[in-house]
Amino acid sequence: MSSQKTQLKCIFSPKSKGEIKMVRIKVPATSANLGVGFDCLGLALEQYAYFDFEEAEELLISGCDPVFQTEDNLIYQAFTYTLEKLGQKSRAIHLNIDSSIPPARGLGSSATCVVGGVLGAFALTKTPVDHYQVLQIATEIEGHPDNVAPALYGGLIASFMGENKIYTQKYDIHDSYRFVVFSPDFETSTKEARERLPEKIAFSHAVANQSKLVFALASLASGDGELLQAVQTDQLHEPYRKVMIHEFDDVAAFAREAGACSVLISGSGPSILAIFQEEVPIEKLRTQVSSLQHEWKCYTVNVDLGGAGIC
Template sequence: MIGADGRERPMVIVRVPATSANVGVGFDCLGLALDLTATFLMTPSERLEVVGCEERFRGEDNLVWQSYLDACGRLGTDTVPLHITILSPIPLSGGLGSSSACVIAGVGAAMALSGGGFSRERALELAVAMEGHPDNVAPALLGGLVSSFVDGDLTTSTRMDVAGNLRFVAIAPPYEVRTADARRVLPEEVSRETAVWQMGRCVAMVRALELGDAGLLSSACHDRLHEPYRAKLIPDYETLRSAALEAGACAFFISGSGSTMIAVADGDAAAARVASAFADACPGYWLQTLPANTLGTTVEVH
């Protein structure tokens, strides 16, 4: 790209998939990458410019820009103003990792422009330091289904493939669920019985997603740690859950802390029935049927 001063300037293109944290019973541990990709174009400029997003996100507090500045500080590299173009189909109502995508975009630009190149391992370290947890950024970077845990400053993420027969029907209401509210409604302690219930189903959920086993998914996807409490913050939860299961979905869960919800269907025909049931139950809501994303984040420099 040629700047206004006639000098050639590199363009960094970062593509980041949408993600769904928790995946029902995998509270704060599991995350899933979905085949819905946000694209960020970033080029050194005379001054900061942000286009392609709502006016309220075009200033100095833009999350891509702030993440770029933070990453440069952690990498020990100089910052330059950027022209940032955001092309994102990920809804802002919450639950599909729109903010994590912006964080990763800023990290990707900082690494690409530093001369050291992009490393997913280093990017994960930087993104977790910014976000405070890996549940969205890990699957966004790695693709597939990712299980993560944090020990001090070390994040360990294990990536698994998701069976190709599974489809994820995502529906996003036009209202947000604030993450702070979603955290506030959770109990401080749980019983041993609940812990055992959850651990067994979390392991089964991972295996079911790997195998594409609809029956096992149906048996495993019954959370007791967070969804019974967070469902009360989503007025459409019971309506959409009933519609999905009656239409043949094998599982239904809140995506992240909401307000997006996801039904899992075995194959395209079942997914079409679920999507139709969603559209009838809540017409006009954002609705997409998606496979899992296998690629994760990509960074190119032109």
């Protein structure tokens, strides 16, 4: 994916003394892995976090739990890290967060914060945005590009880190597919989910996943739901992670009985992503999950194609 340069506009607050710059950044949620795309695929979703950055005399963070209203806030950390990368002086800001993306649910909340902080620094300093540079900085902070790349670019993105470069590729998704998120009332730790993975896997499992990934991408682009159903059986991470997700088998069974082509762990969980074609019996699914012990939010969501940017 080639680099792009865009000049973000700055918005001025009429309530401020003088003209204190204020910008609003919008970043989509993401669902990583998508079954056989372990650590290399990510999908941007039309569920958003909004971050308002305004220059201030001292740091003030609002719109989130008080425990995150400090200099350790991930968004602010990404903001200050990026200022340093851009050769800009550190500055105090008023940061307001308005997010519908729950933390620690496998919907890319941390990547959303990182991308928001990086773009906020570009925008507030009126620095022309080079999207590849943003991707580099965000990946340095996040540690991997599989969530930050779709959050930044939108759509279905494959990514991998070479020795000196991050490679990304956007893939098409057929418009017949419908996506449903099942998000529970409990969290899972990405660190713990990573620790659940075995140190070694069977050679046959690696070959199977590699083969299936090629066909999964083709089926997502072509709208071949039967093929998608056949190839979305991961053997690298889902068997080890699903045991951390209470009632996973129940939710998966409800989705498959309702006609889902594919049922996947979103990121490292605990949210579950189901892929349907054409029709989604959403009210029936909501009724079914309401019978479970845990509270599951069940909702349809579209693919975000635009990625992060200024509002």
